[in-house]
Amino acid sequence: MKKKIITGSKLWSIAMITAMVTACSAPAATSSTANAAVSTTGTTKTVSVNEQTSVKYADLVTLDADDTNVSWSATDSTTIKLNGTTASITGSGAKAANGSVTISAAGTYVLSGKLTDGQIVVNVADKGTVHLVLNGATINDNDSAAIYIQKAGKAIITLEEGTENAVSDGKTYVYADATTDEPDAAIFSKADLTFNGTGKLTVTGNYNEGITSKDDLKIISGKINVKSADDGIKGKDMVAIQAGTITIESEGDGIKSTNDTDTSKGFVAIAGGTFNIQSGSDGIQAETALVTDGGTFNIVTGGGSANAPAKVEEGPFGGGGGGGWGGGTPPTDMGTPPDGEPPADSNADVDTSTTTTEEETTSAKALKAGVDLTVNGGTYTIDSMDDSLHSNNNVIVNEGKFSIESGDDGIHADQALTINGGTITIAKSYEGLEGAIITLNGGDIDVTASDDGVNAAGGEEETATAAADSTTQTKDTTATSNISVTETTGTTSTPDQTTQDSGRGGAPGGMPGGEAATNNELHINGGSLTVNAGGDGLDSNGSIYMTDGTVIVNGPTDNGNGALDYDGNFEMSGGYLVAAGSSGMAQATSEASTQNTIAMTFPETQKAGTLVHVEDSEGNNILTFAPAKDYQSVVVSSPDLKKDGSYVIYSGGTSTGKAVDGLYTDGTYSGGTKVVAFQSTSNVTWVNESGVTTANSGMGGPGGGRGQGGFGGGRNRTESGTTTDTTGTTGTTDTAK
Known part of the structure; x- marks a missing residue:
C-alpha cells in the first residue's frame, strides 16, 4: 500500500505537464487469432469461429535506431x-x-x-x-x-x-x-x-511500482531485477521485450500494459528472454493483446496453486451440473449439496429461489489478456493461484512447452480456445481447458483436473428454457472476465419418494431444472489429448466433433459425472477415442457419427490398472487399455471398428506391448477373462456382460442432455429400495461452469 x-x-x-506525450506509433494490436463472434436472438446463441494467421511480436512492435x-x-x-x-x-x-x-x-x-x-x-x-x-x-x-x-x-x-x-x-x-x-x-x-x-540493473520500488512508463516501454536486452510494493514493470501503451533476463518479485502484477481506451495499444509483446516472476497478482497482464513468440518463463502467482481458494463443483443440488430430477429421485451416490447439507425431505414439495453471489478476489493469473492471448513458442513453468493462461476473449497456442499447476483453469478463454501445437502438461487444475468453443488441431496435451478435464462452456450470453411445468427464476452472475452470463433455471416439486410418476421425464432438450443444449462446441482435429478428470472428462454444453487425433480419458469414479458429457451430439468421423469412467452418467458418441463406437458397461467396478481388451473375431487388437482409475464403463471408437463386426471383450490379463498413457500398442495380449462376445448392430453399439443392449435409459436425445435413468424418465425408487427402469424422455444438461 x-x-x-x-x-x-x-x-x-x-x-x-498536463498533456500526455504522444506515444510512438505502432501497428494496431488487432489480433488475428481465432475470433469467436457471439450473437444472441431470444434464447438462441450463435457462435462462429474464424481461423486466421496468428499475430506475432513483429506485427506489433517497431524498433528504431535509438x-x-x-x-x-x-x-x-x-x-x-x-x-x-x-x-x-x-x-x-x-x-x-x-x-x-x-x-x-x-x-x-x-x-x-x-x-x-x-x-x-x-x-x-x-x-x-x-x-x-x-x-x-x-x-x-x-x-x-x-x-x-x-x-x-x-x-x-x-x-x-x-x-x-x-x-x-x-x-x-x-x-x-x-x-x-x-x-x-x-x-x-x-x-x-x-x-x-548487457549490464545488470536492480530496481527496488518500496513505495509502489518498480518501473513505469506512461507511454511505450521496451526492453531490448540486459539483466533486470525488480522488487516492488505493487506492480513490477508497467507500460501504458505497450510493453515490448525482445530479450534479456528479467526477475520480478512484486506484490501486484509482474509485467503489465494498461491502456484501455485505444484498442491499438495496451498490449504486451515478447520475442524472447528469460523471465522469473513471483507476483501477488497476475504474472504478465495485457489490457488488450498478449503475444509471446518465445522465451523461458518461470511464473508463480498468488503464492501458487496450493494457495487457491477451495472450489466446489456445481451439481444437481446446486442448480448446476445435473439440473432437476424429472420423474425419478436422485441416485444415492450423488452426495450432498455443496454446502454439506443433505437433500430436503423427499416427501415435501420444494419451491425455493436460488441466489448466486460471487466474492471479488484478486486476479492471480500467470498469462492474462483482456482481448487475445497468442503463444507462438517458448517454455513455461507455471504455478498459479488463478488461471494459468487466460483471455477475456480468445486464446491460441501455436507452439510451446508448458508445465502447469493451476488453482483454477489450466487454460481458459471466454470465447475461442485454439491449440495448434506444442507440448502442454497440466499437472494440476480445477478445470484443464475451458472455452466457449475449443478447437484442438494438434499438440501433445496431458490434463489433470479435479473437475472437468476439457469444458466447452460459457461465452457471451446463455439462456435456457426450463420445463413447461416448472416455475422460472433468473440468476444473474458476473464472470471474472467482465462478461455477464444470464442463466435461466427452473424449480420443481420433488415427488413423493414412494409414489413417483413412472413415465414422466424431463422436457425435450433438457430435464426440469436443466438447460437446453447451447452452441458451445469442442472440436478435435488432431494431436493427442490425455485427460484425468475428477469431474467430466470431455464436457460440452453443446456438441463435440472429432475428426482425427488420439484422445484418452480417465474419467470420474463417481456416478454424478461421466467420462464423456455433452448436451447436443458427439459426431465422431475419425481418430481414436477411449474413455473410461463411472457408469452412472455414461455417454458414448452419437448415432450421427460416421465412425463406429463400442460402449461397454461392466457388471461391477473394475480396479485401476485392470486391462480391458477388445479384439475382433479374427483376433486383431482393437483396444488394450489400462485405465488409471477405477472404472465401470469404457467407450472406444476406432477406424478399425465395423458396423457389422464381431468382437470379444476381455478383462484383466497382460500385454507385452508398449503402453503410453495406459494405451498399449503392438505386443501380445493374454491371460484375460472373457466378458462377452457380440455382433455390433449399429455405428454405436452398447454392450454389457449379457451382450448387446441399449444405451443407458435417459442418456441424451435430440438436442438434449443426459438424464440418467429415472432422472430423465423412469428410474422409480420404492420404499423397499428396488428399482424399475422404464423408458422416458431425456433429462439433464450441465450448466456452464
Missing part, C-alpha cells in the same frame, strides 16, 4: 559522477542542485557512483531523445522516484556491459499538493522508455 505525504515545497523543482543504440564515447557525452548527496558534471545539458541532477537537453549522459538521497530528473522542453548510460551507478531517493523522465521525446537507459547498477525509492513519497500522484515508481517516465545493454 503506497503512502502519500503532501507538502508545499520540495528541495528541487518538478515541473508538471532503441538498439548502446554506443557512447567520452568526448560526445556528458559525464555525471555521483557522490553521496552531490554530483560532479563534465559537459553540457545537466546541472546538479539540492542533491539532485536535472537534465534539460537531448544527448548522452553517462552516470557512475552513488547518490544516497536524490533524483535524476529529465526535463527536455523540445522533446528530444535522452540517452542515459548507467555505468556502475547506484541511485536512491527517499521520497520520490529515483529516475524521473518528466519530459522528453524518448528516453534510452543503457546498462553498460560488465556493470552493476541499482535504483530505489522510499516507502513514503512527498508530493506538492493533493492533486498530484506522480511519479509513483522507482523509475518513472512520462515518455517512451527503452532499456538496452
Whole structure:
C-alpha cells in the first residue's frame, strides 16, 4: 500500500505537464487469432469461429535506431559522477542542485557512483531523445522516484556491459499538493522508455511500482531485477521485450500494459528472454493483446496453486451440473449439496429461489489478456493461484512447452480456445481447458483436473428454457472476465419418494431444472489429448466433433459425472477415442457419427490398472487399455471398428506391448477373462456382460442432455429400495461452469 505525504515545497523543482506525450506509433494490436463472434436472438446463441494467421511480436512492435543504440564515447557525452548527496558534471545539458541532477537537453549522459538521497530528473522542453548510460551507478531517493523522465521525446537507459547498477525509492513519497500522484515508481517516465545493454540493473520500488512508463516501454536486452510494493514493470501503451533476463518479485502484477481506451495499444509483446516472476497478482497482464513468440518463463502467482481458494463443483443440488430430477429421485451416490447439507425431505414439495453471489478476489493469473492471448513458442513453468493462461476473449497456442499447476483453469478463454501445437502438461487444475468453443488441431496435451478435464462452456450470453411445468427464476452472475452470463433455471416439486410418476421425464432438450443444449462446441482435429478428470472428462454444453487425433480419458469414479458429457451430439468421423469412467452418467458418441463406437458397461467396478481388451473375431487388437482409475464403463471408437463386426471383450490379463498413457500398442495380449462376445448392430453399439443392449435409459436425445435413468424418465425408487427402469424422455444438461 503506497503512502502519500503532501507538502508545499520540495528541495528541487518538478515541473508538471498536463498533456500526455504522444506515444510512438505502432501497428494496431488487432489480433488475428481465432475470433469467436457471439450473437444472441431470444434464447438462441450463435457462435462462429474464424481461423486466421496468428499475430506475432513483429506485427506489433517497431524498433528504431535509438532503441538498439548502446554506443557512447567520452568526448560526445556528458559525464555525471555521483557522490553521496552531490554530483560532479563534465559537459553540457545537466546541472546538479539540492542533491539532485536535472537534465534539460537531448544527448548522452553517462552516470557512475552513488547518490544516497536524490533524483535524476529529465526535463527536455523540445522533446528530444535522452540517452542515459548507467555505468556502475547506484541511485536512491527517499521520497520520490529515483529516475524521473518528466519530459522528453524518448528516453534510452543503457546498462553498460560488465556493470552493476541499482535504483530505489522510499516507502513514503512527498508530493506538492493533493492533486498530484506522480511519479509513483522507482523509475518513472512520462515518455517512451527503452532499456538496452548487457549490464545488470536492480530496481527496488518500496513505495509502489518498480518501473513505469506512461507511454511505450521496451526492453531490448540486459539483466533486470525488480522488487516492488505493487506492480513490477508497467507500460501504458505497450510493453515490448525482445530479450534479456528479467526477475520480478512484486506484490501486484509482474509485467503489465494498461491502456484501455485505444484498442491499438495496451498490449504486451515478447520475442524472447528469460523471465522469473513471483507476483501477488497476475504474472504478465495485457489490457488488450498478449503475444509471446518465445522465451523461458518461470511464473508463480498468488503464492501458487496450493494457495487457491477451495472450489466446489456445481451439481444437481446446486442448480448446476445435473439440473432437476424429472420423474425419478436422485441416485444415492450423488452426495450432498455443496454446502454439506443433505437433500430436503423427499416427501415435501420444494419451491425455493436460488441466489448466486460471487466474492471479488484478486486476479492471480500467470498469462492474462483482456482481448487475445497468442503463444507462438517458448517454455513455461507455471504455478498459479488463478488461471494459468487466460483471455477475456480468445486464446491460441501455436507452439510451446508448458508445465502447469493451476488453482483454477489450466487454460481458459471466454470465447475461442485454439491449440495448434506444442507440448502442454497440466499437472494440476480445477478445470484443464475451458472455452466457449475449443478447437484442438494438434499438440501433445496431458490434463489433470479435479473437475472437468476439457469444458466447452460459457461465452457471451446463455439462456435456457426450463420445463413447461416448472416455475422460472433468473440468476444473474458476473464472470471474472467482465462478461455477464444470464442463466435461466427452473424449480420443481420433488415427488413423493414412494409414489413417483413412472413415465414422466424431463422436457425435450433438457430435464426440469436443466438447460437446453447451447452452441458451445469442442472440436478435435488432431494431436493427442490425455485427460484425468475428477469431474467430466470431455464436457460440452453443446456438441463435440472429432475428426482425427488420439484422445484418452480417465474419467470420474463417481456416478454424478461421466467420462464423456455433452448436451447436443458427439459426431465422431475419425481418430481414436477411449474413455473410461463411472457408469452412472455414461455417454458414448452419437448415432450421427460416421465412425463406429463400442460402449461397454461392466457388471461391477473394475480396479485401476485392470486391462480391458477388445479384439475382433479374427483376433486383431482393437483396444488394450489400462485405465488409471477405477472404472465401470469404457467407450472406444476406432477406424478399425465395423458396423457389422464381431468382437470379444476381455478383462484383466497382460500385454507385452508398449503402453503410453495406459494405451498399449503392438505386443501380445493374454491371460484375460472373457466378458462377452457380440455382433455390433449399429455405428454405436452398447454392450454389457449379457451382450448387446441399449444405451443407458435417459442418456441424451435430440438436442438434449443426459438424464440418467429415472432422472430423465423412469428410474422409480420404492420404499423397499428396488428399482424399475422404464423408458422416458431425456433429462439433464450441465450448466456452464
